[in-house]
Amino acid sequence: MFGGAFMMGAKDRLLPPAIPFRFFATAIVYHLVAWGVLLGAADGLPGYQGGLGPVLAALHLITLGVLAMTAMGAAYQMLPVATRRQLGPAWACSLSWWLFAPGVALLSFGLADGAPWALHGGATLAIAGLALFGGLVAGNLMRVGDLPAVTAPVWVALASLLAVLVLAGLLIADVGQGFLPDRASLAAAHGVLAGYGFMGMLVMGFSAVLVPMFVLAPAIPDAQAKPVAAIAAMALLSGAVGALSGWSWLAGAGAVLGLVAALLYLRLQRRVLAARMRKRLEPFFRLLKGGWVMLPLSLLAAGLLALGLWPEVSAPLWGLLLVVGWLLSFATGILQRIMPFLASMHSAARGGKPVLLSQLTPPPVLTLHAGAHGAALALLLASVVLDSPLIARLGALCGLAGALAFAVFAIIMMVRYRAHHRSQ
Amino acid sequence: MAEALDFPAPQDSPPVWLAAALDQTVLDVRSLLAAGSDPLGALMDAADGVAFGGFLVVDAPFNPSPLRRVLAARGFSSYGRRLGGGHWRIYFHLNGAADWEHDSDVAVMDEGAMLWHEQDGLHIDVRKLRPPQPMLAILRLIDGDAALQALVVHHERHPQYLLPELAERGWSVARISEEFQDVRLWLERKS
Numbered sequence: 001m002f003g004g005a006f007m008m009g010a011k012d013r014l015l016p017p018a019i020p021f022r023f024f025a026t027a028i029v030y031h032l033v034a035w036g037v038l039l040g041a042a043d044g045l046p047g048y049q050g051g052l053g054p055v056l057a058a059l060h061l062i063t064l065g066v067l068a069m070t071a072m073g074a075a076y077q078m079l080p081v082a083t084r085r086q087l088g089p090a091w092a093c094s095l096s097w098w099l100f101a102p103g104v105a106l107l108s109f110g111l112a113d114g115a116p117w118a119l120h121g122g123a124t125l126a127i128a129g130l131a132l133f134g135g136l137v138a139g140n141l142m143r144v145g146d147l148p149a150v151t152a153p154v155w156v157a158l159a160s161l162l163a164v165l166v167l168a169g170l171l172i173a174d175v176g177q178g179f180l181p182d183r184a185s186l187a188a189a190h191g192v193l194a195g196y197g198f199m200g201m202l203v204m205g206f207s208a209v210l211v212p213m214f215v216l217a218p219a220i221p222d223a224q225a226k227p228v229a230a231i232a233a234m235a236l237l238s239g240a241v242g243a244l245s246g247w248s249w250l251a252g253a254g255a256v257l258g259l260v261a262a263l264l265y266l267r268l269q270r271r272v273l274a275a276r277m278r279k280r281l282e283p284f285f286r287l288l289k290g291g292w293v294m295l296p297l298s299l300l301a302a303g304l305l306a307l308g309l310w311p312e313v314s315a316p317l318w319g320l321l322l323v324v325g326w327l328l329s330f331a332t333g334i335l336q337r338i339m340p341f342l343a344s345m346h347s348a349a350r351g352g353k354p355v356l357l358s359q360l361t362p363p364p365v366l367t368l369h370a371g372a373h374g375a376a377l378a379l380l381l382a383s384v385v386l387d388s389p390l391i392a393r394l395g396a397l398c399g400l401a402g403a404l405a406f407a408v409f410a411i412i413m414m415v416r417y418r419a420h421h422r423s424q
Numbered sequence: 425m426a427e428a429l430d431f432p433a434p435q436d437s438p439p440v441w442l443a444a445a446l447d448q449t450v451l452d453v454r455s456l457l458a459a460g461s462d463p464l465g466a467l468m469d470a471a472d473g474v475a476f477g478g479f480l481v482v483d484a485p486f487n488p489s490p491l492r493r494v495l496a497a498r499g500f501s502s503y504g505r506r507l508g509g510g511h512w513r514i515y516f517h518l519n520g521a522a523d524w525e526h527d528s529d530v531a532v533m534d535e536g537a538m539l540w541h542e543q544d545g546l547h548i549d550v551r552k553l554r555p556p557q558p559m560l561a562i563l564r565l566i567d568g569d570a571a572l573q574a575l576v577v578h579h580e581r582h583p584q585y586l587l588p589e590l591a592e593r594g595w596s597v598a599r600i601s602e603e604f605q606d607v608r609l610w611l612e613r614k615s
Contacts, residue, residue, distance in 0.1 A: 081585060082555055147554065213556040213585065216563060218535070277564060341588055348587035353596075357588050 015077055017346040019093050023073025024339055026101050028410050030065025031332070031403045034058050035376075037112070039396035043389040045380065048316045050187055052175070057112035062323055063194060064104045064126060070331045071202050072096065072133050074338060079140055082150055082209040087140040092132060100129025116176055123172040127165050134161050149225035153205035156233045160197025163240065164190060188243040188251075192302075195322045196258060197236045200295075203330055204229065204265055211269060211288070214337055216277035220268050228268065232261035242306065251306035259299040266292055283366045287333030290374060294325030316384045324377050324399075332373065332406060336366055339410065343417045355420040365409040372402030437542060438549070439503050439523055443580060443606050445479040445515040446552040452483040454511075464491070471495055471516070480516040487512050496521045505530045505538065537561035542576070544610075549578040551606070559586050566593060566611075574598075577609040 038045070041054030048055050080087040087093075103125025110118030138158055141151050167190040174180040208220045239254025241247075269292065273281075298321035304314040340360035348354035379395030382388070451470055453463035467482065474480050480500070482488070492502045492514065500516040503526040507513055530538040530549075535557040538549040548565060550558035562577060563586075577583070582600075590596065590611065599610040 084555075084581070209555055213559065216556070216560055218560065219554060219556060277560065277567070341585075344588035344591065345584050348584070348591065354587055354591040356591055358592065 015080075015088070015090055015093065017342065019090060019097075020073040020077040020342060021339075022094075022097050023069050023076070024335060025410070026097070027066045027069040027073070027331075027335065028403075028407050030061050030069060030104065032400070032407055033108075034061035034065060035396060035400040035403045037061060037108075039393065039400055042383075042392035042396045045316060045392045045396075046384050046387045046389060047312045048319075049311065050184060050315075052111055052114050054112045057108045059319065059323065060111055061104070061108050062328060063199075064100075065108070067199050067323075067327050067331050068130065069100070069104070070335055071199065072100070074206065074334065075133070075137055075202070077342060078206065078210065078338075079137065079150075079154075082206075083140055083144045083147055085140050085143040087136055092136055096129045096132040096136070098129075099125050099132065103127075103129055114175070119172050119175055123168060127169060130161060130165060134158050148222045148229075149208040149220050150205045152226055152229040153201040153208075153232065156229060156236065157198050157201035157205065160193045160201060160236060164194045164198050167193070182246065185244055185246055189240045191319070191322075192239045192243055192254070193236065195298075195327065196232075196239070199327050201229070201232060201236075203327070204232065206334075207265075207269060210334070210338075212272050212276075214278075215273060215281065215285075217272045217275045220272060224268055228261055228264045231257060231264065235261050239302070239306075248306055248308055252303055255299050255303035255306050258302070259296055262295050262299055266295070282337065283361075283363050283370070284333045284336035286370045287329045287336065287373065290370075291326050291329035291333065294321050294329060294377075298322040298326050313384055317381065320377065320380050320384065324380065329373065329377075332369070335406075336361075336369075336409070340413055343413060347417065347420060352421075352424040355417055359420070360413045360416050362409060362412050365405050365412065369402050369405040369409060372398045372405060376402055437547075438578075439501065439517070439526060440603055440606060441479075441501070441517045441519065442503055442515060443551050443578075445481060445503075445517060448479045448481045448515075450481045450483050450513070454483055454485045457485055467491060471498065471500070474500075474516075474518050476518050478518050480518075482514045482516070484512050484514065485510045488514060492516075502526070507532050533561050533564070535561035535564070539565075545574045545576060546572065547576045547578065551578055551580045556585075558583060559589065562586060562611075563589055563593075566590075566595060566613075573613045575611045577611060579607045579609065581607055583607075583609070 035058075037054055038058035041058060044053060044055045050056070076087060076093045103122050105122070106118050107122025107126050109115070110120075110122050137154065141154060141158075144151050167186055170180065171183065171186060171190060174183060180186055208225055211217075212219045235254050235257035237254070238250050238257055242249070242251025242254050298318060301314055301318035301321050305311060305318050340357050343360055344354050344357050376395045376397075376399035379391050379398060383390075383392035383395055451467070453467065456463040456466070470480055476499075480495075482491075484491075487504055487506070492500075492504070495502065495516055498518075499520050500518050501521050501523045502514055502516050504512055504514045507530065530540045532538055533548075535550075536553050537558070540547050546565075548562060550561055553561070558579060562575070562583075565575065566572060587597070594614050595611050596614055597609050598612045601608045
């Protein structure tokens with residue numbers, strides 16, 4: 001019985017495939033919707049300084065609908081394997097999707113339209129879904145004492161998530177009420193903590209295991225990872241408090257510290273790549289590398305914004321480099337790899353012959369997605385610098401084309417997976 | 425790679441309790457011996473602190489047979505592994521000396537995995553290694569030796585993430601046995 005109980009733990013680390021794939025499929029749909037909404041609102045992107053409307057809705061369709069949705073699906077599947085501790089129960093993971101997925105739709109509608117019922121209802125659902133996710137991840141991390149390269153940054157991500165949810169609640173409650181003395185400062189702190197804190201630190205934590213696993217290299221040593229997480233945490237604190245208080249020197253110091261942490265993180269990743277067994281990097285890695293280039297650039301833009309330099313350009317530039325350049329490149333790159341990987345893994349877990357990763361992955365479609373994504377980013381950045389709505393529309397069109405290619409990739413993968421499953 | 429290692433004759437399987445001993449703190453007495461001190465007192469003190477069902481792990485520059493027999497009389501089973509020319513690791517388990525002495529010559533890979541031969545072929549023990557080290561060790565072994573046709577893996581759980589990588593390399597899992605902290609997989613290269 002003892003042995004049986006142990007083995008149940010060993011097997012249960014693999015969640016039912018419906019759970020992670022539900023999150024991934026939703027992320028793909030929101031990816032399409034986000035670019036579609038941005039295409040319709042592209043004229044408002046150059047010079048955008050914040051405020052309700054379709055640009056803000058498109059931004060949250062990406063940050064919540066694609067980035068957070070992907071992070072949730074990936075964390076539920078990968079974190080228990082990395083930490084070797086249970087995460088769940090499975091029904092709670094499913095419940096977080098039922099709260100979060102419709103919440104994002106409703107909230108995005110509210111952000112575009114300004115309707116209070118949609119804003120409040122959507123925010124309540126989305127906050128509840130993310131809070132449940134945070135609780136589940138925290139429950140897993142509390143049982144781990146031997147993996148600081150993963151757990152230290154993920155704890156910082158969870159602390160950031162808590163702050164993000166509080167700030168988001170305040171910002172939503174303020175709509176129509178106007179009780180916040182400086183709404184723009186609160187929104188800036190919300191952006192810093194959501195982008196670099198919640199998502200960025202999750203990326204840092206997962207990178208410590210996922211990237212070595214994908215390229216077949218030794219994991220990042222704890223002793224090297226911990227100081228990077230500590231510097232990043234100080235950067236977040238400086239950046240968020242600086243943005244909230246309006247002390248530009250503190251926000252600027254946060255950007256500089258963030259740049260130091262980012263460069264140290266990138267140096268660790270470069271060492272992983274240098275020690276890898278898999279000499280030929282797979283196509284998905286183009287997006288990861290692109291994201292890594294954009295991360296320090298986004299921090300440079302953040303520094304300009306913190307110092308109040310060219311805000312009409314540096315504000316939208318920062319948002320684009322952070323959200324589309326760094327995080328969306330990284331998240332879709334990871335999705336390109338883990339969706340076929342998990343499909344192959346689950347086909348093997350059924351006991352039959354596993355479907356090969358190479359059979360599930362159509363490289364030309366992935367190339368099309370990566371190319372369109374890169375073109376979209378370049379055009380959107382150019383539109384901001386040149387203050388050109390036409391270029392912004394072209395950029396959003398490229399983004400939509402990339403999102404379509406990504407959806408086609410997912411459909412091809414599922415068709416091939418089902419065909420393999422039927423042949424068993 | 426496996427052929428390049430100088431393996432002794434096939435041996436018995438390690439004891440079942442070994443998995444639980446792998447993450448114990450190691451008492452290394454090599455420096456004491458190198459300095460001319462007798463570590464017996466420290467070892468006995470450490471053994472006194474072990475409760476029934478507990479473990480003591482000792483690193484020594486040779487196979488400490490006298491110590492193993494002394495502790496066997498006090499109820500300890502032991503399993504010794506020669507990790508290198510002058511480096512033995514002895515795992516003691518206070519279980520009434522039910523299986524009191526086993527030895528094994530092993531090779532240790534960079535990832536920390538242990539390799540040895542048994543009657544049914546090459547074995548690799550990746551238990552207690554942190555991800556992705558187990559996958560890395562197994563794939564390095566498979567990729568590094570085209571002549572390797574079979575491999576027995578000792579894992580602490582089902583290595584789900586390994587399966588897609590094995591399939592890509594033309595390997596499959598022929599059989600699995602599940603014991604407490606020892607999920608054993610017989611891997612085969614497909615013809």
